[in-house]
Amino acid sequence: MNAVHRMLTLTNFRKDTPHVLKKISVLVAAVVALAGCGSNSGSTGSDPAGGAGDSITMGFSQVGAESGWRTANTKSVQESAKSAGIELKFSDAQQKQENQIKALRSFIQQKVDVIAFSPVVESGWDTVLKEAQNAKIPVILTDRAVDSKDTSLYKTFLGSDFVEEGKKAGQWLVEEYKDESGPVNIVELQGTTGSAPANDRKAGFAEVIGADPKFKIIASQTGDFTRAKGKEVMEAFLKSNPDIDVLYAHNDDMGLGAIEAIEGAGKTPGADIKIITVDAVKDGMQALADGKINYIVECSPLLGPQLMDLAKKVVAGEQVPPRVVTEETTFTQEQAKQALPSRQY
Amino acid sequence: MAAMRRLIWPLLILAALLLVNVAFIPGFLSVEVREGHLYGSLIDILRFGAPLILVSLGMTLVIATGGIDLSVGSVVAISGALACLQLSQDQGVFTAIVLALGLSTLLGAWNGFLVAGIGIQPIIATLILMVAGRGLAQLITDGQIITVNDPAYKLIGGGYWLTVPFGVLVVLAVLAITAFLTRRLALGLLIESVGGNAEASRLAGIRARGIIVMVYAFAALCAGVAGLMISSNVSSADGNNAGLWIELDAILAVVIGGTSLAGGRFSLGGTVLGALIIQTLTTTIYSVGVPPETTLLFKALVVAAVCLVQSPAFREKVFHRRRRPSSARPAEEKVRVTA
Numbered sequence: 001m002n003a004v005h006r007m008l009t010l011t012n013f014r015k016d017t018p019h020v021l022k023k024i025s026v027l028v029a030a031v032v033a034l035a036g037c038g039s040n041s042g043s044t045g046s047d048p049a050g051g052a053g054d055s056i057t058m059g060f061s062q063v064g065a066e067s068g069w070r071t072a073n074t075k076s077v078q079e080s081a082k083s084a085g086i087e088l089k090f091s092d093a094q095q096k097q098e099n100q101i102k103a104l105r106s107f108i109q110q111k112v113d114v115i116a117f118s119p120v121v122e123s124g125w126d127t128v129l130k131e132a133q134n135a136k137i138p139v140i141l142t143d144r145a146v147d148s149k150d151t152s153l154y155k156t157f158l159g160s161d162f163v164e165e166g167k168k169a170g171q172w173l174v175e176e177y178k179d180e181s182g183p184v185n186i187v188e189l190q191g192t193t194g195s196a197p198a199n200d201r202k203a204g205f206a207e208v209i210g211a212d213p214k215f216k217i218i219a220s221q222t223g224d225f226t227r228a229k230g231k232e233v234m235e236a237f238l239k240s241n242p243d244i245d246v247l248y249a250h251n252d253d254m255g256l257g258a259i260e261a262i263e264g265a266g267k268t269p270g271a272d273i274k275i276i277t278v279d280a281v282k283d284g285m286q287a288l289a290d291g292k293i294n295y296i297v298e299c300s301p302l303l304g305p306q307l308m309d310l311a312k313k314v315v316a317g318e319q320v321p322p323r324v325v326t327e328e329t330t331f332t333q334e335q336a337k338q339a340l341p342s343r344q345y
Numbered sequence: 346m347a348a349m350r351r352l353i354w355p356l357l358i359l360a361a362l363l364l365v366n367v368a369f370i371p372g373f374l375s376v377e378v379r380e381g382h383l384y385g386s387l388i389d390i391l392r393f394g395a396p397l398i399l400v401s402l403g404m405t406l407v408i409a410t411g412g413i414d415l416s417v418g419s420v421v422a423i424s425g426a427l428a429c430l431q432l433s434q435d436q437g438v439f440t441a442i443v444l445a446l447g448l449s450t451l452l453g454a455w456n457g458f459l460v461a462g463i464g465i466q467p468i469i470a471t472l473i474l475m476v477a478g479r480g481l482a483q484l485i486t487d488g489q490i491i492t493v494n495d496p497a498y499k500l501i502g503g504g505y506w507l508t509v510p511f512g513v514l515v516v517l518a519v520l521a522i523t524a525f526l527t528r529r530l531a532l533g534l535l536i537e538s539v540g541g542n543a544e545a546s547r548l549a550g551i552r553a554r555g556i557i558v559m560v561y562a563f564a565a566l567c568a569g570v571a572g573l574m575i576s577s578n579v580s581s582a583d584g585n586n587a588g589l590w591i592e593l594d595a596i597l598a599v600v601i602g603g604t605s606l607a608g609g610r611f612s613l614g615g616t617v618l619g620a621l622i623i624q625t626l627t628t629t630i631y632s633v634g635v636p637p638e639t640t641l642l643f644k645a646l647v648v649a650a651v652c653l654v655q656s657p658a659f660r661e662k663v664f665h666r667r668r669r670p671s672s673a674r675p676a677e678e679k680v681r682v683t684a
Contacts, residue, residue: 071488193637221630222637226586227490227579232393236631239386240370253490257579260503266380283492283581 056315057087059107061117063144064095069281072345073118073143073301080304086311097121104128108135114311116140122147122196129153138314142307144196151322155314158307158324160299162197166204168297168330169248169276173209176274176294182214184245187237189223189230189258191250197299198222201250201278218244223254230257238265249277252284252296259292270294280331282343288336296331301345351603354655355618358601362625369633382505386628394624395512396421396502396571398617400591401598402523403564405616408599410560411540411608412460412467416452417568417595419478421588424449424569425576426485432493441498446569452478453565457558471561475592482584492581502574512574519567524613533611536560540608594623601651622651 058081062074074090081088089112091103097120107115108131115137119125125146132139133153141157148154177184186209191198202220209215219237223230230249237244238261247262249255255277259269269275269292277284280298287293303326313320331339366373366386376385400417407414424445431441452474459470496504504511527533538546539553547553568588576582600606601622602615626647635643653659 190637193640219631219634220637221634222640224586226583227581228575228583228587231579232389232627233631235389235393236386236628239373239389240632240634253583256581260579264380264382264503265384283490 055085055087056114056311057089057110057112058311059089059091059104059110059112059115059117061091061093061100061103061107061115063093063100063118063120069279069299069301069345073303075345076302076304077116077142077307078304080308084305084308084312086308093120095120097124101128104132108132108137111135112137113315114138114140116142116307116311118143119146126150126153140307140310140314142303143301156310156320156322156324158303158310158326160326160328162200162299163204163207164325165278165297165299165328166201166206167208168204169201169278169295170205170208172295172297172330173215173246173248173274173276174212177214180214182212184215185241185243186215186217186246186248187234187241187244188217188220189233189247189249189254190220191222191225191254193222197278198225198250205248223249223257225251225253227253227257230254231261232257234258234261235264238262238267244273247273247275249275252277252279252281252287252293255293256283256287259287281345282340285331285336285340285343288331288333289340291333294333296336298328298330300326300328351612352615352618355601355603355615355622358651358654359618359622359625362622362629366625366629366632373632378508382508383510386632388510390621390624390628391513392510393627394621395510395516396574396588397591397594397598397624398516398620399519399567399571399574400564400588401595401602401616401620402519402613403560403567404592404595405599405602405604405611405613406523406527406536406560407467407564408596408604408606409536409540409608409611410557411543412557412561413596413606414456414471414561414564415468415592416456416471416474416478417564417571418588418591419475419482420449420452420565420568421572421575421591422482422582422584422586423452423478423485424572425587426482426491426582426584428498428573429491429493429576429582430485432495432498433491438495438497442501442573445573446566449569449572450562450566453562453568454558456565457561460561461554461557479584482587484584486582486584488584490581490583494580498577499580500577502577503580504577512578515570515574519570520613520617527613537609537611540610595620597648598623601648601655603655 060077063070078088078090089107089110093100093103100117100120104115104117105128115132116139119141122145126148129139129148130153139154141154141159143159145157145159146154188202188205190202206217218241221233221237223233230253234247234257247255247258249258255275259275262269262273267273275293276295276297277293278297278299280296280300284293284296288296306324306326310320310324363373370386373386376383376387378384400421404414404417427448428441428445431444432438456471456474459465459473460467500506500511501515502512506514527536535546535551535556538549538551539556543553543557571591572588575587598619599616601619602612602617604611604615626644630640630643
């Protein structure tokens with residue numbers, strides 16, 4: 001039935017599609033094929049012996065290199081693999097799930113000891129994870145989760161708890177305003193609509209401040225995690241809401257854009273409007289140390305050491321908890337000044 | 346006169362959007378001087394709309410030749426990335442700007458070469474740079490966000506000159522030059538004739554290929570300036586997100602402004618209005634407080650309504666008003682092509 005349907009659509013495609021569309025599809029196919037080749041050759045190139053011998057071989061498939069956070073994440077994994085004596089086969093998926101599935105299959109063929117990966121998207125992993133399970137290769141998820149019903153397909157999930165990050169941001173706010181009667185007018189810059197960090201950071205924050213009716217979120221819009229959008233949305237907020245006390249931004253970059261908007265409106269960021277952000281990248285920490293941001297909740301990309309620990313345990317057959325939260329902290333302005341010189345990303 | 350009549354509908358739509366804003370924010374139309382510069386929602390619309398207007402102006406001429414340029418968003422990212430990289434390596438602002446705009450123009454000429462020289466369909470030819478250019482921008486920035494701190498560079502997109510946003514002045518200058526070249530000189534007529542029928546134009550003695558390469562280079566130059574504005578506005582270059590999907594907004598602005606996607610005629614004034622409508626729509630979403638989950642749907646509904654209102658056939662059906670026999674329309678276009 002399915003095959004017939006597919007054939008029908010194929011013939012339709014050939015009959016009706018104009019020339020241009022056909023060309024596009026050919027081109028896209030070529031680009032995908034090229035990208036696929038690239039990531040494959042990257043992962044198979046080094047050691048033909050695979051997982052033989054007594055040292056551990058880990059296959060790691062990264063999302064891509066879309067942000068400074070991600071680059072720091074990659075570096076952390078590579079460096080801690082080296083210092084832990086684990087041989088790393090690294091593959092970059094360039095933000096495409098098909099590349100990542102290919103990489104995982106090639107890891108399985110090479111019989112690595114353990115596979116770790118940050119899934120590009122949440123769904124569609126059951127088949128390839130099943131293949132890994134049949135080959136008796138344990139899988140560790142890092143940074144992002146999958147939505148598979150069958151949790152036996154992977155050993156553990158190592159990553160940040162975004163809800164917890166939102167809660168930490170909310171707790172600082174509650175503490176900061178505990179002596180004031182309010183109302184406290186809050187505006188929120190959300191991350192990319194529908195993304196897990198945006199949903200969870202919003203939910204965690206709302207849960208904590210919801211306990212006290214003096215906290216009011218008077219406007220909440222998406223800033224797509226970017227500086228430019230953060231600035232644009234904040235400009236609009238400043239005009240439509242003359243009385244803003246607090247800004248909560250789901251990442252540093254949007255907060256940094258908003259700071260420029262606040263300064264342009266003749267107000268002082270950090271004083272007239274208190275600012276809370278999440279991430280703690282270098283530019284954000286600098287702004288925190290300069291007093292322009294009031295509080296940053298860390299979302300650390302440096303999960304390499306924890307990952308290597310887990311990998312060793314999993315390969316040795318030890319039990320590991322199904323959910324491991326990345327070690328993360330929070331920063332006030334004073335702490336930022338101390339931490340800034342040794343900041344890696 | 347016909348041109349003025351075509352602009353009536355975009356103007357009415359813009360006015361309607363502004364009215365919605367006034368209804369939600371009482372002080373929406375007020376403009377004051379704060380911190381030594383003009384301050385107000387209207388100024389914001391002009392300031393954040395400036396890059397889109399620039400990109401749309403370039404896109405208008407490309408579309409007038411019957412082409413399309415999907416790569417402008419990537420050029421925006423490349424230009425900002427290269428300029429910020431130069432600044433972060435302690436080069437002068439002038440060098441940074443010249444290099445960024447030079448590379449942008451070169452990339453545009455490459456697009457033009459693929460279209461006019463090799464004869465690749467414009468949508469495919471520019472798709473190549475749209476995909477590859479994003480990668481090039483990330484290569485320049487090394488996947489990181491480059492932050493710069495240069496007051497002179499800041500002026501381009503985030504600064505003010507005599508209380509007026511500098512970016513708006515740049516747009517006015519580019520608009521004036523473009524309008525002069527295309528409407529006071531014969532260039533506009535040549536572009537329209539190439540868009541109407543490139544082969545016939547060539548036989549009539551017009552250097553169709555040269556014209557096509559030129560409009561793609563111009564579109565990329567405009568995108569390059571827009572890229573400088575966007576990165577200067579936030580003092581940083583983001584290879585991943587700068588100018589993302591701006592090509593689609595630009596095409597939309599051109600179409601709302603009444604330029605035909607089939608080529609052969611264009612309206613610069615209409616394009617500027619179209620870009621302003623899109624930016625005002627974005628501002629409206631923020632000020633009215635449309636939830637982020639429904640933003641895209643809201644935008645789509647407004648744009649669909651705008652396009653329907655612009656369509657003479659739709660208006661005739663709904664308002665039962667027949668200004669002239671419907672057969673007069675295609676005839677008018679034919680006359681323009683041969684002109």
